[in-house]
Amino acid sequence: MPQKQRKRVLVPSLSGMHDILPQDQGYYRKFQEIAEKLSSLYNFQRIDTPVLERAELFIKGTGAITDIVQKEMYTFRTKGGDWVALRPEGTPPVVRAYLEHGMISWIQPVKLYYFGPFFRHESPQAGRYREFRQFGLEVIGEKDPSVDVEVIALSYNIVSKVGIKKLIVEINSIGCKKCHSRFKKNLVRYLEKRQIGLCQNCRQRIKSNPLRLLDCKEEKCQLLIQTAPQIIDYLCQECHNHFKNVLEYLEEIRIPYNLNPYLVRGLDYYNRTVFEIIEEGDKKKTTLVGGGRYDGLVKIFSRRDIPGCGSAIGVERVLNKLKSEEVKTEQEKPQIFLAQIGELAKKKSLKILEDLRKANIKAEGALGKSNLKSQLSIADKLGIKIVLILGQKEVIENRILVRDMKRGQQDLVRIENLIPKIKKFIKKLK
Ligand code: HAM
Secondary structure, eight states, rough: OOOOSSSSSSSSOOTTTOOOHHHHHHHHHHHHHHHHHHHTTTTTTTOOSEEEEEHHHHHHTTTTSSSSSIIIIOOEETTOEEEEESSSSSSEEEHHHHHHGGGGGGSSEEEEEEEEEEEOOOOTTTTSSSSSEEEEEEEEOOOHHHHHHHHHHHHHHHHHTTOOEEEEEEEOOOOHHHEEEHHHHHHHHHHHHHHHGGGGGHHHHHHHHGGGGGOOHHHHHHHHHSSSSGGGGGHHHHHHHHHHHHHHHHHHHTTOEOOTTTTOOOOOOEEEEEEEEEEEEEOOOOOOOOEEOOOOHHHHHHSOOOOOOEEEEEEHHHHHHHHHTTOOOOOOOOSSSEEEEEEHHHHHHHHHHHHHTTTTOOOOOOTTOOOOHHHHHHHHHOOEEEEEEEEHHHHHTEEEEEEEEETTTEEEEEEEGHHHHHHHHHHHHO
């Protein structure tokens, strides 16, 4: 989980990119375990796509005039001359893989999930990084509204099960191309009359991408947006029915939602349902999950009309919340510490440690130290309850001292009996 850099080093990490330290690994592990288990219950299968893709995939897929492509994509030319990008999001790569591997011939819809790092050159701030992880879901090959609801429900349940209990789905329908033409005309007319009240960015977008203005976070734009025409009033019959069903199904499975007529999302491929999941009562409205339907995306790359719908969970954003709410994860301690005295014992310790680990026992030693007191102090700091002590005499006698640190009892055990003895000991401690 992103940590502030504390110490100055000669070559520091890049701004917005973070180490995941050992004490935070438990959060990521817990997240991944829950997310993968739930996804599997919903019959999603894992897919991994490369971190590096042709830049064109995102220019065409995510959209040439989106912020992601225009401002945030890490791109470069390879020595072979390819123009490539560090993936800023996962949907176009999954669609590419769907087409490239002939998933069209699989049972439809194909339900996939992914977990990995993504890269966007955004201004780093709390919850916004240049390298971050997403857990994404994509369902390709089915247009029924039940799919939208399954994606929302699974995303919702993952974040909830990880530990953020009060969630709300912000939802809207942005219709289809048919609905857009009439809506855009009216929206542009409304905005043009009020240009002076808009931020510089939005003024430029009036013609190129007026819909994106609707989720501008600038206060002065927000004020104007509140009285702007709403897309929901311009939906064609099919889009209207689709959205009505999505809302009814959400009610059926008791997923709380809030109809947000100004939610449009910043990626070009969306149509019909768009949604975000936030924590209820979060004043900053940090988006934990974003997603929606993308029925036209496959067609961009294959001319085949295949619908899709998906979402992505911002893993750091979820884990930051858990951490701030002090949901603890346990760091697994070693079960055994092996202390040794003398060269002969040190050599033998290597073999004993190997055998313990082969027997699935988490064991630690400090073979770089020779002083018994300093080794026992490490064991104490690590909070290890069973310590093995091996000296020259014990090696010659083929025995080892097993000390129960809690009770202060100790036992001399033959080395060949050590593993069963320790397994019994561990069982007793549980
Ligand atoms: P997105 O809204 O761009 O959608 O990202 C999804 C989630 O990733 C966000 O809600 C947020 O939690 C997290 N996220 C985005 N940017 C950052 C950042 N700079 N730092 C930390 N977290 C971030 C997509 O990426 C779509 N591909 C989702 C999707 C899948 N739609 C359909 N299928």
